[in-house]
Amino acid sequence: MTVISSVKNPEALSLTIVTEFDAAVERVWQIWEDPRQLERWWGPPTWPATFEQYDFTPGGRAAYFMTGPDGSKGRGWWEFTAITAPNHLELADGFADDNGDPVIDIGAAKLTLTLEDLSGRTRMSVKTNFESEEQMAKMIAMGMEEGMREAMGQIDAILAE
Template identity: 30%
Template sequence: MNSNLTFDFTVNKETNTVYVKKEFAAKPDLVWDAYTKPELLDQWWAPKPWLSKTKSMEFKEGGRRLYAMCGPEGEEHWALADFISITPKTSFKFSDAFCDAAGNLNIDMPRSDWDVDFVDKGDSTLVNITIKHKTLADLEKIISFGFKEGFTMALNNLDEIFANS
């Protein structure tokens, strides 16, 4: 794994926003596919030993992904990504929320708005992710769940996939 690749995880409590910059040793088409195809997402989206399991996904504006984070003891934590806008091979935006297995939103849990941008750097791809929360309390709740650690582990899973391909 190339340790010279960019990785930055910043939390801005004044704007209720998380910024993640992650560079992958892979061409943009491969990175785009890893973020937008369910069979690839499920290989890396969850921190080990957890697994991601997509129940349904329609990657288009107005489409959605319904998926679960599945734990080693049989736990399932369901989430829903509603795709807002997609610029192929460049960026996409979605609203993320906790839900049940049928996709019914859990209104007691925070939603977040994700903006994911892909930058071609030749032999690598930089992914810039902006995750906006409605309130500071929502941001702090997600951080208290171990979001930084879990998402970092998931991104490292994707590094491993690219290193082994």
């Protein structure tokens, strides 16, 4: 398993997951910038993602859905707010309705990705900042932490290809 730590910080309204990979930073960056690679790991194994829109530029948006084992679809959106290849990415992350429109009552979280070179290996830190205690509690109760751990556990196989 690639996940080395998962830390919930209710005071800071954050969840940080740290992983390490036997691949260079530039290679790990590719699993974020290429939506076809992203589809292979974003979401737990039983909820694979399909990206319908992916404009990987500051101010660009992504639209995706994850398909559950029963065929149901959970939709989401991203807005890229900062991109500094190959080490740093920030985006707003939220749920979408069946039309792809943001679900306002849940709000958006801020995801910050940092990739750090470890002499040819890579440490990937994904920090999610929530808008409120209520939003954080709801997302954690929905299985966000476990889902992200499972999703990130799929990355080694992609990097090994």
